[in-house]
Amino acid sequence: MSLAVVHSRAQVGMEAPPVTVEVHLANGLPNLSIVGLPETAVMESKDRVRAALQNARFEFPARRITINLAPADLPKEGGRFDLPIAIGILAASGQVSNKNLDQYEFIGELALTGKLRPVLGALTVALQARQAGRTLILPTANAAEAALAGGADIRGAKHLLEVTAHLNGEKPLARQEPEMHPPESSEVPDLHDIKGQHQARRALEIAAAGGHSLLMIGPPGAGKTMLASRLPGILPRLGDEEALEAAAIQSLHKKFSLSQWKRRPFRAPHHTASGVALVGGGSHPRPGEISLAHHGVLFLDELPEFDRRVLEVLREPLESGAITISRAARQAEFPARFQLVAAMNPCMCGFYGDPSGRCRCTPDKVNQYRSRISGPLLDRIDMHIEVPAVPRWVLLDQKTGGGESSSMVRERVEAARARQRQRNGCTNAALNNQQIVESCQLNEEGRRLLEQAIDRLGLSARAYHRVLKVARTIADLAVEENIRPAHVAEAVQYRCLDRANALA
Numbered sequence: 001m002s003l004a005v006v007h008s009r010a011q012v013g014m015e016a017p018p019v020t021v022e023v024h025l026a027n028g029l030p031n032l033s034i035v036g037l038p039e040t041a042v043m044e045s046k047d048r049v050r051a052a053l054q055n056a057r058f059e060f061p062a063r064r065i066t067i068n069l070a071p072a073d074l075p076k077e078g079g080r081f082d083l084p085i086a087i088g089i090l091a092a093s094g095q096v097s098n099k100n101l102d103q104y105e106f107i108g109e110l111a112l113t114g115k116l117r118p119v120l121g122a123l124t125v126a127l128q129a130r131q132a133g134r135t136l137i138l139p140t141a142n143a144a145e146a147a148l149a150g151g152a153d154i155r156g157a158k159h160l161l162e163v164t165a166h167l168n169g170e171k172p173l174a175r176q177e178p179e180m181h182p183p184e185s186s187e188v189p190d191l192h193d194i195k196g197q198h199q200a201r202r203a204l205e206i207a208a209a210g211g212h213s214l215l216m217i218g219p220p221g222a223g224k225t226m227l228a229s230r231l232p233g234i235l236p237r238l239g240d241e242e243a244l245e246a247a248a249i250q251s252l253h254k255k256f257s258l259s260q261w262k263r264r265p266f267r268a269p270h271h272t273a274s275g276v277a278l279v280g281g282g283s284h285p286r287p288g289e290i291s292l293a294h295h296g297v298l299f300l301d302e303l304p305e306f307d308r309r310v311l312e313v314l315r316e317p318l319e320s321g322a323i324t325i326s327r328a329a330r331q332a333e334f335p336a337r338f339q340l341v342a343a344m345n346p347c348m349c350g351f352y353g354d355p356s357g358r359c360r361c362t363p364d365k366v367n368q369y370r371s372r373i374s375g376p377l378l379d380r381i382d383m384h385i386e387v388p389a390v391p392r393w394v395l396l397d398q399k400t401g402g403g404e405s406s407s408m409v410r411e412r413v414e415a416a417r418a419r420q421r422q423r424n425g426c427t428n429a430a431l432n433n434q435q436i437v438e439s440c441q442l443n444e445e446g447r448r449l450l451e452q453a454i455d456r457l458g459l460s461a462r463a464y465h466r467v468l469k470v471a472r473t474i475a476d477l478a479v480e481e482n483i484r485p486a487h488v489a490e491a492v493q494y495r496c497l498d499r500a501n502a503l504a
Contacts, residue, residue, distance in 0.1 A: 105135070
């Protein structure tokens, strides 16, 4: 038979659309042509496939070979089509049985020796192959990652010869079973290490319980970065679906490691990062830092040092929880349900308000420094807190930390999250307007208190809703059914920049 049809998959954002590899052998001068909108890496596969077949002791057909990658209007990129192209040539030339070829999908890059090299996005391909009811054959290096898609039939191979032996019924490939997920590493930073900073620890717990964004303002060395790095340790453990989503995004960026399974992502890009690095993009859209932090934490240290145009791209994802990247030839959407934690100094020198008087920044310079962050972005950050310098007597204390451990705080956070899921099916930070009306009812005293805050601080409608959400989280941590005035008062305290702007 001079025609073979092999199934594979491309990669477009979070999707793995099916690609049919059609190989036809015809009489004529020996030639190999690939059609179907292949890009450079795919066009080069003809040389890799030829060398791999010959080094594996197969006969490369001296005929006119036409390879069609359908659908023709879908761009094809990368070396993932090497293996399906090689299998198609072998099946069309009768060197491999094509009896049950329709039951399989293939992805993998070929070395010149015939060995299989890993590719990106194996987990998303496995999820789609499971839905299609086909067995996925791919490099062994990707097999454990792909097996995370529970119920998928995954077969890993190290060499092209192992794949052909399986198809010919000589030596079947073993089915890859999901590996035991390792427990969380004990090296996760613990909140017990933090000395002092009781208000900041309280704010961190509230942010974790409700999924709220947080901005910490304080002098150098106050512990802002230490606090931020301990937030993943007090967040609830990822569920299976959330872990699968996070792992699928990681697999598009780099080879996914099982040690990351069910661990909250923590991304901390440098302040020189570009807008594309932060939200994703490129000619072939790839996820950015906000998507890599999906179901985890995005920490932006030295927030005013980021380019203002870069920070502005965060505004839409903070509201929608997704980012759509549009290019002339394609469009890709990535999830971006992340928890933003940011840190900044109070002024350019970092010591504004220090009792020693070493700060020489004028009020105009302080305002100029803080104005690097736009009002609309600050409005979208739920909580602003001041993190003062740690007192000398606390630093000289020989105890390591003295506060509660992350595991103790996590118990309260998980209990608060459970109440939120039971009430609305989501965290308080994700409440819509109707849910706010239903779940954030205030009594008369609480309403008057919030009205005074709106008048004195000039809170916008968005900031007003965020105060209500934070107050609802404080009530959940206190195991209170209703929001009390004390909860509202504490929520208002976490808008320190609004207070500073009102005083200015």
